[in-house]
Amino acid sequence: xxxxxxxxxxxxxxxxxxxxxxxxxxxxxxxxxxxxxxxxxxxxxxxxxxxxxxxxxxxxxxxxxxxxxxxxxxxxxxxxxxxxxxxxxxxxxxxxxxxxxxxxxxxxxxxxxxxxxxxxxxxxxxxxxxxxxxxxxxxxxxxxxxxxxxxxxxxxxxxxxxxxxxxxxxxxxxxxxxxxxxxxxxxxxxxxxxxxxxxxxxxxxxxxxxxxxxxxxxxxxxxxxxxxxxxxxxxxxxxxxxxxxxxxxxxxxxxxxxxxxxxxxxxx
Amino acid sequence: xxxxxxxxxxxxxxxxxxxxxxxxxxxxxxxxxxxxxxxxxxxxxxxxxxxxxxxxxxxxxxxxxxxxxxxxxxxxxxxxxxxxxxxxxxxxxxxxxxxxxxxxxxxxxxxxxxxxxxxxxxxxxxxxxxxxxxxxxxxxxxxxxxxxxxxxxxxxxxxxxxxxxxxxxxxxxxxxxxxxxxxxxxxxxxxxxxxxxxxxxxxxxxxxxxxxxxxxxxxxxxxxxxxxxxxxxxxxxxxxxxxxxxxxxxxxxxxxxxxxxxxxxxxxxxxxxxxxxxxxxxxxxxxxxxxxxxxxxxxxxxxxxxxxxxxxxxxxxxxxxxxxxxxxxxxxxxxxxxxxxxxxxxxxxxxxxxxxxxxxxxxxxxxxxxxxxxxxxxxxxxxxxxxxxxxxxxxxxxxxxxxxxxxxxxxxxxxxxxxxxxxxxxxxxxxxxxxxxxxxxxxxxxxxxxxxxxxxxxxxxxxxxxxxxxxxxxxxxxxxxxxxxxxxxxxxxxxxxxxxxxxxxxxxxxxxxxxxxxxxxxxxxxxxxxxxxxxxxxxxxxxxxxxxxxxxxxxxxxxxxxxxxxxxxxxxxxxxxxxxxxxxxxxxx
Ligand code: HEM
Numbered sequence: 001x002x003x004x005x006x007x008x009x010x011x012x013x014x015x016x017x018x019x020x021x022x023x024x025x026x027x028x029x030x031x032x033x034x035x036x037x038x039x040x041x042x043x044x045x046x047x048x049x050x051x052x053x054x055x056x057x058x059x060x061x062x063x064x065x066x067x068x069x070x071x072x073x074x075x076x077x078x079x080x081x082x083x084x085x086x087x088x089x090x091x092x093x094x095x096x097x098x099x100x101x102x103x104x105x106x107x108x109x110x111x112x113x114x115x116x117x118x119x120x121x122x123x124x125x126x127x128x129x130x131x132x133x134x135x136x137x138x139x140x141x142x143x144x145x146x147x148x149x150x151x152x153x154x155x156x157x158x159x160x161x162x163x164x165x166x167x168x169x170x171x172x173x174x175x176x177x178x179x180x181x182x183x184x185x186x187x188x189x190x191x192x193x194x195x196x197x198x199x200x201x202x203x204x205x206x207x208x209x210x211x212x213x214x215x216x217x218x219x220x221x222x223x224x225x226x227x228x229x230x231x232x233x234x235x236x237x238x239x240x241x242x243x244x245x246x247x248x249x250x251x252x253x254x255x256x257x258x259x260x261x262x263x264x265x266x267x268x
Numbered sequence: 269x270x271x272x273x274x275x276x277x278x279x280x281x282x283x284x285x286x287x288x289x290x291x292x293x294x295x296x297x298x299x300x301x302x303x304x305x306x307x308x309x310x311x312x313x314x315x316x317x318x319x320x321x322x323x324x325x326x327x328x329x330x331x332x333x334x335x336x337x338x339x340x341x342x343x344x345x346x347x348x349x350x351x352x353x354x355x356x357x358x359x360x361x362x363x364x365x366x367x368x369x370x371x372x373x374x375x376x377x378x379x380x381x382x383x384x385x386x387x388x389x390x391x392x393x394x395x396x397x398x399x400x401x402x403x404x405x406x407x408x409x410x411x412x413x414x415x416x417x418x419x420x421x422x423x424x425x426x427x428x429x430x431x432x433x434x435x436x437x438x439x440x441x442x443x444x445x446x447x448x449x450x451x452x453x454x455x456x457x458x459x460x461x462x463x464x465x466x467x468x469x470x471x472x473x474x475x476x477x478x479x480x481x482x483x484x485x486x487x488x489x490x491x492x493x494x495x496x497x498x499x500x501x502x503x504x505x506x507x508x509x510x511x512x513x514x515x516x517x518x519x520x521x522x523x524x525x526x527x528x529x530x531x532x533x534x535x536x537x538x539x540x541x542x543x544x545x546x547x548x549x550x551x552x553x554x555x556x557x558x559x560x561x562x563x564x565x566x567x568x569x570x571x572x573x574x575x576x577x578x579x580x581x582x583x584x585x586x587x588x589x590x591x592x593x594x595x596x597x598x599x600x601x602x603x604x605x606x607x608x609x610x611x612x613x614x615x616x617x618x619x620x621x622x623x624x625x626x627x628x629x630x631x632x633x634x635x636x637x638x639x640x641x642x643x644x645x646x647x648x649x650x651x652x653x654x655x656x657x658x659x660x661x662x663x664x665x666x667x668x669x670x671x672x673x674x675x676x677x678x679x680x681x682x683x684x685x686x687x688x689x690x691x692x693x694x695x696x697x698x699x700x701x702x703x704x705x706x707x708x709x710x711x712x713x714x715x716x717x718x719x720x721x722x723x724x725x726x727x728x729x730x731x732x733x734x735x736x737x738x739x740x741x742x743x744x745x746x747x748x749x750x751x752x753x754x755x756x757x758x759x760x761x762x763x764x765x766x767x768x769x770x771x772x773x774x775x776x777x778x779x780x781x782x783x784x785x786x787x788x789x790x791x792x793x794x795x796x797x798x799x800x801x802x803x804x805x806x807x808x809x810x811x812x813x814x815x816x817x818x819x820x821x822x823x824x825x826x827x828x829x830x831x832x833x834x835x836x837x838x839x840x841x842x843x844x845x846x847x848x849x850x851x852x853x854x855x856x857x
Contacts, residue, residue: 151368151372155576159581162583173687173690174696176696177693177695231385232396232571234566234568235568236567241570241588241591242588247563251563253334256559259556264327
């Protein structure tokens with residue numbers, strides 16, 4: 001038997017397998033599928049020039065003066081505007097220093113600067129563009145149709161995302177200190193961009209894996225879950241049975257023992 | 269306070285009761301109730317026997333009661349849940365009021381649980397009480413078990429009750445697991461999936477057993493209805509039966525008590541069941557019910573709507589069982605994958621799963637259940653014990669217990685390795701390696717540390733008995749010396765510190781028989797002597813009266829140097845304050 005078979009029961013095996021499968025299909029797709037057209041045909045040459053200046057000042061040290069990549073950062077040719085927008089608007093880039101994974105940080109640039117950076121990187125090679133407004137609008141619950149769309153989004157989420165991001169989007173651990181972050185902060189646009197660009201260990205979900213409608217449904221599901229009042233009370237971090245067990249031991253038993261001691265002190 | 273002096277050994281018990289009955293005939297201590305019942309069902313003897321039982325008072329004796337009451341809470345709320353829960357895996361479209369699932373095809377079990385949560389008045393509260401109650405039930409069972417272990421309450425004549433308790437705790441875990449699997453949500457389905465994996469890992473017959481349990485291939489449609497019968501009928505019936513036997517045995521043996529003045533191996537000092545203890549226990553039931561309800565009203569448990577319906581394809585990050593099954597999940601996470609191999613005949617031996625699940629559970633509970641017998645064999649102690657050990661006075665037992673708990677905790681924390689990784693920003697691989705190491709070196713270290721602590725505490729007790737309690741008052745003598753004043757202990761204070769006995773290691777008797785041949789028993793005896801040595805080499809003997817006498821003489825010198833008045837003041841405040849706190853001296857007449 002080989003090493004692969006031996007490890008197939010490893011807890012991360014499913015994630016890794018899915019990752020592999022998705023990467024392979026995604027990779028194959030990107031070979032055969034027509035590339036997304038450059039997202040923003042309207043950006044002016046000025047914006048691209050501004051973006052280049054910003055890039056040289058802030059990013060070139062790691063990504064190279066022509067974004068060709070260096071030892072400390074990958075090439076950005078062909079990553080597309082969506083990737084830049086996602087990375088910079090979540091504060092992941094510019095990276096402060098080497099790390100297993102670029103952490104979410106304070107955002108360093110304003111919207112026009114981010115747009116300029118995105119335009120510059122997009123001008124280097126075609127890649128996924130900034131998603132259209134239409135697909136990043138959250139579907140509001142209310143009509144049966146919309147409710148159904150949200151529920152479908154939930155199904156897509158459980159099949160494609162929950163294994164890394166947890167059922168409630170509370171985040172989860174990956175191998176060697178990497179992690180899938182909690183999804184309670186990301187904006188609809190960032191969620192969409194994360195899906196099309198697949199940052200870090202996250203697989204790319206292109207339009208053939210999950211259609212733009214499907215992505216919109218996922219976004220709407222996440223939004224609906226966020227808006228959901230916690231019907232059962234405080235959620236203890238949505239971490240599942242571990243936090244419940246700790247709570248039962250520490251508070252449940254603690255309070256009851258305190259009660260027993262108090263009762264014992266009561267005179268007959 | 270009442271002290272009932274009667275002979276403790278179990279065999280002498282019933283005869284004594286009968287005598288007691290006659291004695292109390294004229295006084296009619298609870299004539300009202302016992303008499304009323306007796307007039308109707310002729311059970312005065314039994315009733316008054318029960319009602320006159322004396323219970324010692326200590327918070328740690330209430331742990332078992334917490335378990336009992338939370339089990340009752342589960343029974344009550346469980347009955348409520350059965351009114352609406354539909355144990356069926358038939359797929360139906362969800363049409364209840366939880367929007368993010370509307371229109372999704374789900375099993376009827378899941379749909380009905382969602383209905384209980386969202387569309388039935390009070391349903392969610394009852395569900396949460398049932399689940400929090402279950403968690404606290406099992407927490408209390410384990411805490412109770414630890415109390416019994418560390419105080420040595422499992423010794424003769426209570427070994428059978430310890431075994432009953434062991435079975436109860438195992439059944440409670442299985443009952444919880446079965447219940448947890450009923451709603452057919454993503455997490456519980458993953459749990460059943462894991463259970464299927466456990467069963468399949470049984471060498472050779474695994475796949476057949478799995479087909480048998482699931483009525484075909486996993487997941488099938490049979491498992492939820494089957495677990496339902498197990499959860500609401502089979503195990504509750506056994507639980508209640510065993511529990512009743514457990515409690516009856518407590519009545520028969522009478523409760524143990526902590527050592528103290530006036531408390532001997534042949535009496536029980538405490539309150540009679542009626543009316544004092546009944547009132548306290550009844551009050552405590554409402555307290556437990558109230559606390560569980562409060563927690564359930566404030567904190568979500570098992571939000572199955574957020575998990576989504578079960579479907580074999582998705583899994584979610586943070587899939588964990590309820591805490592009481594965590595140790596088995598942790599064992600699986602720690603077992604290296606390369607333990608699995610394929611032998612001749614194309615059999616797969618899933619040694620990466622089998623030892624952590626199907627083997628681990630019976631081994632763990634087997635070891636726990638066997639402990640009293642092992643200990644009594646090693647120590648050769650066949651006497652009855654009704655006075656509890658203070659944990660420090662049985663250092664080896666206490667250390668074994670802590671080592672076992674350490675092992676259990678390592679497995680338990682391993683089940684949360686992903687959460688530890690994400691919350692502490694560590695690598696999950698490093699955590700797993702660290703826990704694997706800790707599984708082996710943790711228990712011996714814990715053993716050693718605990719034993720040292722126990723022995724030091726015993727030495728501190730000795731010091732205290734010989735030289736008195738430190739008062740924090742520093743005297744300066746005319747010659748410039750400083751000395752801290754030690755207040756001598758009152759006899760009542762001293763008693764718990766000197767009452768215990770410290771056995772010596774057994775000596776090997778006959779190594780060889782008369783022909784110079786190793787006798788077959790000799791080998792067993794040698795092992796026994798070795799174990800006995802292990803238990804008792806390190807001993808701190810309690811202070812003997814002679815030692816105390818000697819110490820007092822030594823103390824008299826400096827005391828004599830004190831001004832007489834102050835000396836007396838010190839003595840009398842010390843003694844007077846203490847007498848207050850000794851309950852056994854006061855009688856409730
Ligand atoms: C005595 C110990 C018991 C324990 C430890 C226990 C534990 C559990 C647990 C953990 C669940 C999952 C609840 C959830 O989050 O949805 C559950 C569900 C359930 N239990 Fe129990 N239970 C006990 C007794 C009973 C009894 C005696 C009955 C019935 C007479 C019962 C009926 C049910 C039903 C119908 C469900 C499924 C409904 C639901 O999930 O909301 N339980 N139980």
